[in-house]
Amino acid sequence: MNRKIGAAESPVAGLLLAAGGGRRLGGRAKALLPAGPDGRPLVERAAGALLGAGCAPVHVVLGAAEDAVRAGARLSGCVAVSNPDWESGMGSSLRAGLASLEPTPAAAAVVLLVDQPHVGPAAVARLAAAYTAGGAGLAAAAYDGVRGHPVLLGRRHWPGAAAGATGDRGARDVLARAADRGELTLVECGDVAAPDDVDTPADLALLDEAWAGWH
Incomplete structure (x- = not known):
């Protein structure tokens, strides 16, 4: 059975994957999409979710339009990491x-x-608490019981996650195996977050309302 835990703040590391080139968005780098009422870059807002949850350190992986992201986004308190191979997925x-x-x-x-x-x-903090309060080595956000993102990886799982990360596959294999063994902690986040992602032009409307309901 998957375990479920509650919410708390945690100082574990934050890792933001922000290198995508937005292929289905006509080549617009996702990190630079304007989000929220003041139109700040999406990468800045997402990094703020990690920082606001108390994650430390926070590393941000950049790729598409990296120079523009570094110049235009306020990423104070974060470490920018270059991924020259970002086009591979x-x-x-x-x-x-x-x-x-x-x-x-x-x-x-x-x-x-x-x-x-x-x-x-709030959702990030719940994931972090899966480690600090719940002792989980692997955890994933759940929305009405359905597994989604973000996810938490304990250090001992990093090599396995990296080994299986090819193309557009991230830690999926590691998490799936853990779920099959009943060793994946599901952290319900549906009351404070939503799993929507921005992949196509139709999804850009999500950015107009981004963070209006942050808890």
Whole structure:
């Protein structure tokens, strides 16, 4: 059986995957999409979810339009990580991000995707608490019981996650195997977040309401 836990704040590391080139968005880098009432870059907002939850350190993996992101986004308090292989898919960003965290003392990392505008600090904090309060080595956000993102990876699972991260596959295989063994903690986040992601032009409407309901 999958375990379920409640909410608390946690200082585990945050890892934001923000290198995507927005292929289905006409090549618009997702990190630079304007979000929220003031139109700040999406990467800035997503990094704020990790920082606001108390994650430390917070590493942000960049790829598409990296120079523009570094110049235009306020990422104070974060470490920017370059992924020159970003065009090969999300897996390369996960590998780059986990490798960048290896020298840090982080015992676990919450991995957040940049294109989830309705995931805020409250949901991230619940994932972090899966490690600090619940002792979970692997956890995933759930929405009405359905597994989604973000996810939490304990350090001992980083090598396995990196090994399976190819193309657009991230930690999916590691999480699926853990779920099959009943070793994946599901953290219900449907009351404070939503799993919507921005993939197509029709999804851009999600950015107009981003963070209006952050808890």
